[in-house]
Amino acid sequence: MAFTVSSTTVAGGNVFPSIWTDSDDSGRNIISRNGFSLMNKGSLLHLSTKGRNRRALSVTCSVATRPLFSVPSSPPPRESSHERKLSAWTSIRQERWEGELLVEGEIPLWLRGTYLRNGPGLWNIGDYSFRHLFDGYATLVGLHFNNGRLTAGHRQIESEAYKAAMKNKRLCYREFSEVPKPANFFSYVGELVNLFSGVSLTDNANTGVVMLGDGRVVCLTETVKGSIQINPDTLETIGKFEYSDKLGGLIHSAHPVVTESEFLTLLPDLVNPGYVVVRMEAGTNERKVLGRVNCRGGPSPGWVHSFPVTENYIIVPEMPLRYCVQNLLRAEPTPLYKFEWHPESKAFIHVMCRATGKIVTTVEVPLYVTFHFINAYEEKDEDGRATAIIADCCEHNADTTILEKLKLQNLRSLSGEDVLPDARVGRFTIPLDGSATGKLEAALDPDHHGRGLDMCSINPAFLGKKYRYAYACGARRPCNFPNTITKIDLLKKTAKNWHEEGAVPSEPFFVARPGATEEDDGVVISMVSAKNGEGYALLLDGSTFEEIARAKFPYGLPYGLHGCWVPKNAENPLLGK
C-alpha cells in the first residue's frame, strides 16, 4: 500500500488548485484528480492510499502557484473517461507545480539527469482563446531521474510576451498566428515599424530547449529575441539569452544544431532572399558568420524550421513553402499563416562546407514540406571521399495542409475521422558530382508507421553520421494527430510501434545508456496525454521498444514539442544556479 501527500502553498485568501486524490469505480487507483480548495495563507496536505501493487511512498508537493484561469471552488463533477477532454489541447491549469511521481515499472539506475520538454501550454488569455497550436505560451516540463526515482515539475517560461499578457490581460506581441489588434490606422503604421524593428515580435520561447556545450540551457522559438535561458533544476526563467554579436536578424531556425563545441543555426534573409549560416562557439554568446546561401527560387526564402548537418557539411533546405512578407503584416491569419506555397519557385537543397563556408552544390529536388529533418550523412567511395549526401526528414508529401490541421479547433475535434495527412521518411539523395538534381523518396513503406510521421529524434552520438534508427510519432488510423511512437529501422525498412487507444504521446526522445556500443541501447522518453484526461511520463526500452516504466502526473499536461537531456554531471558555473 502506498500514500500520496499533496500540498499546496497559497498566499492570501485566493482560490488555488490543489491535488485531489481518488480512485475510480473499478477500484483502479487514480493517482490524482484535480480539486480546488479555498484556503487562507498556509498549506494543505492531502493523504491517500494507493493501489495494491504499488510499494513506494510517494510524496507530491506542489509549490506556490497561480491559477491561469478561474477555477471552481468544489471538485469538478465526475465524468466518464469518454467525456473527458485530452489534456494535450487544454491549457495548463496553474503556473507551476513540482513533486515526486509514483513509478510503475523500473527506471534504469543509469538514467541520471533531467529530461526537459518545452511546448506551447497556455492557449488563452482570460476568455480570449488562441487558434493555433504554435501560439500558446511556453510551458516547460522537467523530469528529474535519480536512483530509479522520478521527480517532476512544470513552469511557465517568463517571456516578456507572457508577462505582458498576464499583466494587461490581452495579447501584446505577435505570436505564430495571433496579432495584437491595432486600435487605429496610425497605430497600424506604428505596427509596421514595430514589425520590421522586431519590437512587436514575440519572445515566447515555446518550441524547443537545448543544452549548450557549456551547460547553459536555452529555450527557443523562431524569433531570435525568443531565446531564453532557464535553470534546468528549478525550471526558473533566468533571463533573455543575449547574442553579443551585431548580426541582428529577427528570425532563425527553431532547431539549431547543438554539440559540445558549437551551436549552428540559419538566419533567413527576407530582404535579399537567402540564408546566413552562423556558428556560436560553446562558452560564448557570439555568433559568427560561416557563410551565406542565396535562394534559387521564390520571392523569399523557404521556411527553415530545422536543417541537418553531416560531419563536413551543413545542409540548407529551400522549401517552396516560403515566408511571405505580406502575410507577416496581416492582422488575420491566412490559411498558411506567415507563409505561402510557391510550387513554381521549385525546391532546392544547398550544401555548404563546414570548414570554408563555401557552397559545394545546390540541387533541385522534388517539391517537399517538412518541419523536421531527422539526420544526414555522407556516402563515401572506397577512398573515403564523399560522393553524395543522404538527408532524411519527416516529409508531408509536399502537402501544406498539415499546418491547418494543427489548429486547436481541429485537434480538439473528436469526430473520429481519419484527417491526418499522410507523411513519410523523406530521404533526399544529393549527389556531390555537380549533378543539377537530387532525389527524394520514401526511406521505407510509410504503412509501417501508419502514414503519419513527425516529432523525431535519434541517438545524438549519430548526429551527422550513418545511422540506423529514428524514433518519431506515427499514426494508428483513423486519427487527427500522430498517436503512436514508432521506432524506425532504416536498414531493415521496418518499424515497431507503441500505441495506447485514445492517447497522444509527445516526441519520443532517445537517451543513450552511458557506455553503450549499440545505437539503440538506451531509453526513449515520451509524455503521454491519456484518453481519460490524465497524463504520464513513459519510458520505453530503446532496443526492444517495450514499456519499462510509466509515472502519472497529478494532472494531464498540455502537448509539448521538443525536449533535451541534461545529464546529472552537467555542473557548470555558467548554468546560473
Ligand SMILES: CC(=O)/C=C/C=C(C)/C=C/C1=C(C)CCCC1(C)C
Ligand atoms: C512552435 C513552433 O513550432 C513555431 C513557432 C513559430 C513562431 C512563433 C513563429 C513566429 C513568427 C513571427 C511571430 C513573425 C515572423 C515570422 C515567424 C518566424 C513565423
Ligand SMILES: CC(/C=C/C=O)=C\C=C\C=O
Ligand atoms: C506537431 C507537428 C506535426 C505533426 C504532424 O503530424 C509539428 C510540430 C512542429 C514544430 O515543432
Ligand SMILES: [Fe+2]
Ligand atoms: Fe520543431
